[in-house]
Amino acid sequence: MENLNSYLTVSAILFSIGTIGVLTRKNAIVIFMCIELMLNAVNLTFIALSRYLGNLDGQVFVFFVMTVAAAEAAVGLALMIAFYNNKESIDVEDVNMLKW
Amino acid sequence: MFDNVWLIPLFPLLGFLINGLLGKKIKNETVIGGIGAFAVLCSFAVSCMTILKLLSLPGEERLANVKVFTWMTCGNFNADIAFLIDPLSCVMIMIVTGVGFLIHIYSIGYMHGEEGFYRFFAYLNLFMFSMLLLVLGNNLLLMFVGWEGVGLCSYLLIGYYFHKKSAGDAGKKAFVMNRVGDFGFLLGAFTLYWFMGHNFNVWTIQFTELGKNAHLLPTGGVVTVITLCFFLGATGKSAQIPLYTWLPDAMEGPTPVSALIHAATMVTAGVYMIGRMNFLFIRSPETLMVIAVIGACTALFAATIGTAQNDIKRVLAYSTVSQLGYMFLAMGSGAFAAGIFHLMTHAFFKACLFLGSGAVIHSMHHALHHVHSHDDAQDMRNMGGLKSKMPLTFLTFLLATIAIAGIPGFSGFFSKDEILWQAFANPHHGQLNYLLWGMGAVAAGLTAFYMFRLVFMTFFGECRITPKAKDHLHESPMVIVIPLIVLAGLSVVGGYIGIPKLLGDLFGGIPNYFEHYLEPVFRLSEEYMAEHAAHGVAHHSVALEWGLMGTSVVIALIGIGIAFALYVVNTSIPAKFTATFPALHRAVYNKWYIDELYDYVFVNPCKALGRFLWKGFDVVVVDGVVNGVAKVVMSFGGIIRYMQSGFVYDYSWSMAFGVVVILGYYLFK
Numbered sequence: 001m002e003n004l005n006s007y008l009t010v011s012a013i014l015f016s017i018g019t020i021g022v023l024t025r026k027n028a029i030v031i032f033m034c035i036e037l038m039l040n041a042v043n044l045t046f047i048a049l050s051r052y053l054g055n056l057d058g059q060v061f062v063f064f065v066m067t068v069a070a071a072e073a074a075v076g077l078a079l080m081i082a083f084y085n086n087k088e089s090i091d092v093e094d095v096n097m098l099k100w
Numbered sequence: 101m102f103d104n105v106w107l108i109p110l111f112p113l114l115g116f117l118i119n120g121l122l123g124k125k126i127k128n129e130t131v132i133g134g135i136g137a138f139a140v141l142c143s144f145a146v147s148c149m150t151i152l153k154l155l156s157l158p159g160e161e162r163l164a165n166v167k168v169f170t171w172m173t174c175g176n177f178n179a180d181i182a183f184l185i186d187p188l189s190c191v192m193i194m195i196v197t198g199v200g201f202l203i204h205i206y207s208i209g210y211m212h213g214e215e216g217f218y219r220f221f222a223y224l225n226l227f228m229f230s231m232l233l234l235v236l237g238n239n240l241l242l243m244f245v246g247w248e249g250v251g252l253c254s255y256l257l258i259g260y261y262f263h264k265k266s267a268g269d270a271g272k273k274a275f276v277m278n279r280v281g282d283f284g285f286l287l288g289a290f291t292l293y294w295f296m297g298h299n300f301n302v303w304t305i306q307f308t309e310l311g312k313n314a315h316l317l318p319t320g321g322v323v324t325v326i327t328l329c330f331f332l333g334a335t336g337k338s339a340q341i342p343l344y345t346w347l348p349d350a351m352e353g354p355t356p357v358s359a360l361i362h363a364a365t366m367v368t369a370g371v372y373m374i375g376r377m378n379f380l381f382i383r384s385p386e387t388l389m390v391i392a393v394i395g396a397c398t399a400l401f402a403a404t405i406g407t408a409q410n411d412i413k414r415v416l417a418y419s420t421v422s423q424l425g426y427m428f429l430a431m432g433s434g435a436f437a438a439g440i441f442h443l444m445t446h447a448f449f450k451a452c453l454f455l456g457s458g459a460v461i462h463s464m465h466h467a468l469h470h471v472h473s474h475d476d477a478q479d480m481r482n483m484g485g486l487k488s489k490m491p492l493t494f495l496t497f498l499l500a501t502i503a504i505a506g507i508p509g510f511s512g513f514f515s516k517d518e519i520l521w522q523a524f525a526n527p528h529h530g531q532l533n534y535l536l537w538g539m540g541a542v543a544a545g546l547t548a549f550y551m552f553r554l555v556f557m558t559f560f561g562e563c564r565i566t567p568k569a570k571d572h573l574h575e576s577p578m579v580i581v582i583p584l585i586v587l588a589g590l591s592v593v594g595g596y597i598g599i600p601k602l603l604g605d606l607f608g609g610i611p612n613y614f615e616h617y618l619e620p621v622f623r624l625s626e627e628y629m630a631e632h633a634a635h636g637v638a639h640h641s642v643a644l645e646w647g648l649m650g651t652s653v654v655i656a657l658i659g660i661g662i663a664f665a666l667y668v669v670n671t672s673i674p675a676k677f678t679a680t681f682p683a684l685h686r687a688v689y690n691k692w693y694i695d696e697l698y699d700y701v702f703v704n705p706c707k708a709l710g711r712f713l714w715k716g717f718d719v720v721v722v723d724g725v726v727n728g729v730a731k732v733v734m735s736f737g738g739i740i741r742y743m744q745s746g747f748v749y750d751y752s753w754s755m756a757f758g759v760v761v762i763l764g765y766y767l768f769k
Contacts, residue, residue: 023753031748096746 007048014041028083028090032076039069102185105150106168108143108193109236112228115139119225123218133208136221140204140228144197151190162187162620165238165308176303177293184238184307188375188621191440192235195447199364200228202583206455207356209579210462220260220354227253231365235372240289240305243373247285247337250366251278257361258353270349277346281336285373288329292380295322307376311624314379319632320386327380327387331394334370338424341398345695347421351413355458358413363420363454364447371427371443375436378625382434382632389529392432396523396539399425401692403546407553408688411478412457415554419504420450422543426519429540433529434629435522436622437615441598442515444614448594449503449512452587456497459576459584460558463490467565467572475565480554485563489573492581494559496588501555503591505548506656511595516544517649518600524648525640527633541652548659556667602645 014037021034043062050058080090087094115136123132154162167182183189204224211220230249237243251274259271289305297303300316317323334340339347350362361367374381374391381387399422406418423446430439463486465477475482487494503510506517524537563570575581598614599607666673678685687693 019756023749023756026749092748095748 004048004052008045011041011044011048014038014044026091026093028080028092028095031092032073032080036069036073039065101153102150102164102166102183104146105166105183105185105236107146108150108183108197109229109232111139111142111146112225112232115225116222116229119218120222123222126218129208129212129217132218132221133204133211136225137201137204137208139225140197140201143193143228143232144201147190147193147197150185151194154185154187154190159620163308165306171242176297177305178303179239179241179305181242182238182306183236185236186621187618188372188440189235191444191618192372193232195444196228196231196235196365199447199451199587200231200360202586203356203360203364203451203455206359206458206580206583207354209577210356210458211354214354216260220257223253223256223260224357224360227257227361227366231369234369238306238308240293240307243376244282244285244289247333247369247373248282250361250369251275251282251337254278254350254361254366257357258350260353260357264352267352270346270352274346274350277343278336281333281343284329284332284336286333288326288333291322291329292326295326310377311379314383317380317383319383323380324384324386327377327384328390330373330377330380331387331391334373334428335394336370337373338367338370338428339421340370340394340424340428341401344398344402344421345691345698348414348417348691351411351417355413355454355461358417359451359454359458362417363450367420367424368427368443368447371424371431371439374428374431375440375621378436378622379628381431382625382629385528385632388432388434389532390432391428392523392529392536393532395425395428395430395432396536396543397425398422399429399543400539400546401425403543403550404688405691406550407546408685410480411476412460412480412483412554412558413454413478415480415550416450416453416457419453419547419551422547423450423504425543426516426540429523429536430519433519433522433526433536434626435519435526436625437598437618438515438518438522440618441614442519445503445511445515445591445594448587449500449591452496452500452584452591453504455580455584455587456493456500459490459493459580460486460497462576462580463493463573464565466574467569470572471566471569473566473569480557482565483558483563484561485559486573487559489563489570490559490575492575493584496581496584497559498555499588500591501551503595505551505660506544506652508653509592511591511593513653514595514598514600514603517652518598520544520652521600521645521648525645528629537648541655544652545655545659548656549663552660552663553667556663560668561671602642602649 018034018036018038018041021037022031025031025034043065046058046062046065050056083095084090115138118135119126119132126132164185165182166185167180169181171179171181173179204221207220207224211217214220227250230246230253232246234243234246234250237246255271255275255278258274259268261267262271292310293303293305296310296313296316300313302309302313302316304310304313332343336343347362347367351358353362381391402418402421402425406415406422409415409418423442427439427442427446430436430442460483461477464483468475468477468482499510503512506513520537520540523540524533526533529536563573597617598612599610601612604610604612690696
């Protein structure tokens with residue numbers, strides 16, 4: 001795997017896009033998708049390093065991450081529906097009840 | 101031998117639990133009163149068995165510590181629930197249960213129809229339990245439990261009519277003044293325990309053990325401090341100068357309570373305690389002198405106040421204070437047996453007097469109530485001429501009065517004369533003896549005066565309530581009269597078990613049974629005192645003793661004569677006397693303004709201190725600190741609360757920022 005660096009670079013770019021998306025976007029669905037993007041960037045890193053090191057542990061981890069991501073998707077979407085029922089919006093600017 | 105002695109306090113405790121927990125549901129007065137009286141009767145029966153067993157033993161074996169169980173053990177300290185059976189505690193349990201039983205019977209009639217009837221009997225039984233613990237406890241701690249218990253019951257029963265403010269106040273006063281005394285008792289007990297343990301390695305609070313090791317103690321010094329502390333306790337419980345003012349106020353309670361607690365039993369606890377620890381008190385001549393002087397002063401001082409009171413129960417209350425003074429005079433003169441003897445005879449005649457006054461008040465109250473009069477049923481100025489209306493009450497009251505006045509042949513004569521003689525002849529106080537005897541003799545005259553003044557104002561002359569109300573005056577029911585008759589009988593014959601040697605010799609060598617009976621308890625102390633007498637054992641002639649006896653009898657007769665002249669023959673003299681010496685009368689009538697003095701010297705400064713601590717310290721300092729801390733936290737929070745915007749993206753930004761900072765630190769350090 002001579003081109004490990006390119007895998008890692010792609011992964012870093014994807015992770016940064018995800019992070020910036022989480023930090024800047026206001027739509028909860030988009031933020032949510034950005035989080036998925038970050039998780040998958042990490043998955044890519046795991047796979048690339050797994051292949052590079054010849055160790056299958058990394059690939060097992062990816063399955064865990066995907067499982068967690070699936071569960072998180074279910075919970076996250078449920079939260080968003082509940083929130084939408086209350087506020088008729090999924091804009092995070094309207095989620096400001098957690099304060100003094 | 102005395103295995104069942106624990107039953108004696110147990111029965112009243114059971115009575116208290118039954119009446120206290122179920123009394124409200126039982127409602128039936130006969131059942132409640134029956135339970136209360138029966139519990140005491142059972143105790144009385146066991147007490148009789150105990151004293152009979154004790155008497156069957158030879159003199160020197162009459163001592164037993166009956167351990168029920170170990171209460172607590174902690175290092176060297178060991179306290180048992182254990183009872184001490186000896187002649188002294190036996191005579192006390194006989195008085196407490198015997199007189200107590202009669203008063204329980206009387207209460208069934210007296211308290212009839214009162215609200216909270218069950219409460220009264222529950223408290224009364226609790227009192228009996230505490231008092232029996234006090235006299236039977238074989239160590240200082242158990243005695244103290246009883247000591248506090250009787251104080252509590254006294255407080256509860258004085259404030260029995262708690263809807264009356266004066267009753268509540270009187271209860272609190274009694275409680276607070278007793279606390280002052282209890283403080284002394286505790287300090288004495290602590291010091292004694294520590295001193296004996298620390299210096300002689302005798303770590304014990306048991307009376308018998310302490311007595312056995314008392315020879316290790318020095319004379320005076322620390323022992324004086326210890327005994328003075330104990331004596332402070334005694335002045336509180338037994339209403340001596342300076343802590344006597346609660347007892348007259350305690351008359352706010354129902355009359356049976358005054359008879360049982362504030363005349364016959366509880367107030368004698370201080371005398372009993374000194375008798376119990378005689379081995380300690382004899383080792384401090386200074387304390388003995390203090391006790392004798394305070395006793396004599398109290399006897400005289402209270403007697404002067406008694407001469408001018410109009411409330412029938414208050415006269416008797418001051419009389420009780422005065423008679424307790426006699427007992428302390430005896431204790432302070434080293435005549436322990438004489439003091440305990442007077443304790444016993446006083447329990448008989450004073451209980452009879454109080455119960456008799458209760459019968460009078462009951463009848464007066466009833467009569468005044470009938471005609472809707474609001475006159476005071478306890479004021480002797482409203483009474484008079486009750487002799488024909490209540491003949492049995494009058495007769496019993498008269499017998500008890502003769503007994504307290506010290507007329508020869510009645511119980512009070514034997515005990516009081518013994519005390520006066522011992523006060524005169526004891527080898528401890530030197531020249532002071534003459535003064536002590538003089539004060540005692542004058543107090544005896546005053547006693548005779550005010551007691552007969554009471555009898556004449558109440559039972560003789562014209563009835564001073566309206567004729568209509570007069571028709572409603574009647575003799576009390578048998579349940580009230582029978583205890584009176586029994587107590588009057590005891591007041592008459594109770595003295596014959598302790599005939600002074602002088603008179604005994606005259607009638608063919610009748611021994612002084614009572615003194616002989618108590619000898620095992622006090623013998624060691626008496627031997628010690630004979631050895632260490634400060635002024636040498638003086639040998640007084642028989643003629644002198646006869647002379648003193650005759651003098652005190654004559655003084656008593658003079659007192660009665662003056663009372664007869666002033667309140668029967670020419671009833672206008674007292675008013676003229678009052679008009680001639682208004683200041684003197686006002687001072688005596690107002691109890692020498694001692695209450696006002698105490699208010700001024702102790703109560704008001706305490707209140708002022710309390711108000712300062714409240715308004716000054718508590719509100720400003722304590723509250724200030726607490727509120728200040730809260731304010732600082734609040735203002736700090738007011739500044740940093742703006743970090744909490746509530747927006748998710750703000751939090752995620754700060755998280756990302758934090759991650760960058762931490763990563764940056766590890767990458768570039």
